[in-house]
C-alpha cells in the first residue's frame with residue numbers, strides 16, 4: 001500500500017473531510033501521505049481506517065496504528081483517549097468511506113476508464129478474459145481485475161482476492177489509466193459488493209452470469225447472497241459519467257428477472273433456452289472445443305471456440321454480447337474466438353501422450369462441478385474418474401452436494417483435500433462422504449492430494465477421462481493455515497511420467 005507509483009502524493013486531512021462530508025474531531029490540518037486499513041502495515045503519515053470485520057474490529061488496533069506512525073484515524077465509532085495531535089474523522093460506514101476516498105485519492109480513475117463489472121457464482125474469470133481479448137481487437141489496452149491475476153497492460157500483478165479492497169483497486173485502476181488503457185473489465189465478487197469494495201467505482205456495464213449455491217458461510221442466506229450481487233445492477237445508473245450504460249443478463253438463469261428488474265438502464269439478454277437478444281443454437285461439443293450458431297440482430301453466424309462445454313457457451317455469449325454493444329462487428333468477434341487462448345486452469349488438458357484424457361478444472365461449487373462432469377462424461381467413451389475435495393473455512397453446505405454430484409456422474413471418485421485451511425481435512429472429507437455414499441460405493445478417500453492424483457492416473461485406462469477439480473490455476477495448498485506449493489497440472493504431469501516406471 002502507499003502512494004501512486006506515478007507521483008509523490010499527499011492530501012491535507014481537511015480535503016478528505018470535505019470530500020467525504022464527514023465530521024472531524026481534532027485539527028484537520030495534518031498531512032496525510034497514505035491510507036491503510038491494516039495496523040500491521042501502517043506507514044508514518046498514513047490515515048488509519050478502522051473497519052469492522054468478521055474476525056475482529058479495526059477500532060481495536062488504533063494503538064498499534066499510532067505506534068507505527070498513523071497521522072489520523074477514520075472511524076465509524078469515536079475512538080476514546082486519542083492523543084491531542086491525532087485527529088479522527090467519523091463516518092457512518094468506514095468501508096464505504098474508504099472506497100470513496102480511494103477513488104478521490106487517485107483522481108477518479110474509474111471516470112477515465114470504461115468500467116465493465118462481471119458478477120455471478122461461476123464463469124466470471126472465463127467471461128472477463130474473453131471480454132478483454134475481444135475488446136483489445138478494436139485496438140488499445142484493456143485492464144483486467146480478477147481471480148487469476150490482475151493485468152495492467154501486459155504487466156501481471158498478483159491478485160490476493162477476486163475483487164481487491166477498494167484502496168488496492170483504485171491503485172490498480174490508476175495504473176491502468178497511466179498505461180493508457182481505455183477499459184477495465186473486472187470480476188465483482190459478492191464479498192466485494194457486500195463489503196463496499198467497489199462503492200467508489202462507477203460502472204458502465206454490469207454483467208450477470210448465473211447464481212447457484214456458494215459462500216453461505218459468509219452470506220448466511222440465499223437472499224443476502226442474491227442481494228449482494230444485485231447491488232452491482234441497482235447502482236449502475238447512478239453517477240456522473242457520460243456514455244452508454246447497460247446491463248447484460250443470462251436470460252436462462254432462474255434469477256434473471258431479479259437482475260433485469262434491478263437495472264435502471266437498458267438490459268440485454270443472452271441464452272440458449274429462453275428467448276434472448278443473443279442466442280446460441282446447434283451446439284456441438286468436442287474435447288478440444290465447441291461450435292454453435294450465434295444468432296443476433298446481425299443474423300446467424302457459425303462460431304468455433306476452443307472452450308469446451310455448454311456452460312462455456314454461456315460465457316462466450318456473455319462476452320459476445322458485450323463486444324457487440326461495445327461496437328465490434330460479428331466477423332471480427334468470430335475471428336478472435338477461433339483463436340482465443342484457453343483460460344488457465346479452466347478445462348485445461350494435461351497431455352503427456354497418455355491414452356486417456358486428464359483435465360484440470362477450477363470447479364469448486366456444486367453447479368460448477370455438475371457442469372464440468374456432465375461435459376466430461378459427454379465426451380468420454382470410457383470411464384470418468386474424478387478427483388476433488390472442498391475448501392476449508394468455506395460454505396459447508398456445498399460438501400455433501402458436491403459429493404453427490406461426483407457420485408452421480410463419475411465411474412469412480414477419489415475424495416481428497418482442497419485447501420483445508422484451518423479445518424481438519426478428515427472432517428471436510430466426512431461431510432463430502434455424507435453426500436457421495438448415498439449415491440454410490442464407487443469411491444475412495446485419499447486425503448493426500450498427490451496420492452489421489454497418482455491413484456486416478458494409475459487407474460485410468462484407454463479412453464477414460466480423469467477430472468481433477470477444484471484448484472484449477474492455483475499453485476498452492478493451504479493446510480493448517482500454512483501455504484505449500486501445489487499445482488494440480490504439475491503433479492498430474494509428474495505422475496503421468498512415472499506411469500510404467502514402477
Ligand SMILES: CC(=O)N[C@H]1[C@@H](OP(=O)(O)OP(=O)(O)OC[C@H]2O[C@@H](n3ccc(=O)[nH]c3=O)[C@H](O)[C@@H]2O)O[C@H](CO)[C@@H](O)[C@@H]1O[C@H](C)C(=O)N[C@@H](C)C(=O)N[C@H](CCC(=O)O)C(=O)O
Nearest residue numbers: 037038039051053054055056058061161162163165189191
Ligand atoms: C470474509 C472476508 O471477505 N474477509 C475479508 C475482510 O476481512 P474481515 O472484515 O473479516 O477482517 P478482520 O480480519 O475481521 O479484520 C477487521 C479489520 O481489522 C484490521 N486488522 C486486523 C488485525 C490486525 O492486527 N490489525 C488490523 O488492523 C483488518 O485489516 C481489517 O481492516 O476484509 C479484508 C480487507 O479487505 C479482506 O482481506 C478479507 O478477505 C479474506 C482474506 C478472504 O479470504 N476473503 C475471501 C473469502 C474473499 O473475499 N473472496 C472473494 C471471492 C469469492 C468468490 O467469488 O469465489 C474475493 O473477492 O476474493
Ligand SMILES: Nc1ncnc2c1ncn2[C@@H]1O[C@H](COP(=O)(O)OP(=O)(O)OP(=O)(O)O)[C@@H](O)[C@H]1O
Nearest residue numbers: 121122123124125126147311361362363368371372
Ligand atoms: N457459466 C458457467 N456456469 C457454470 N459453471 C461454470 C461456468 N463457467 C465456468 N464454470 C465452472 O466454474 C469453474 C470456475 O469458472 P470461473 O473461474 O470462470 O468462475 P468464477 O466465477 O470466476 O469463479 P470464482 O468465484 O472462484 O472467481 C470452471 O472451472 C468451471 O468448472
Ligand SMILES: N[C@H](CCC[C@H](N)C(=O)O)C(=O)O
Nearest residue numbers: 364390391394418419470471
Ligand atoms: N474464490 C473461492 C475459490 C475456492 C477455490 C477452492 N480451491 C478453495 O480453496 O475452496 C473461495 O475462496 O471460496
Ligand SMILES: [Mg+2]
Nearest residue numbers: 124125147187
Ligand atoms: Mg473468478
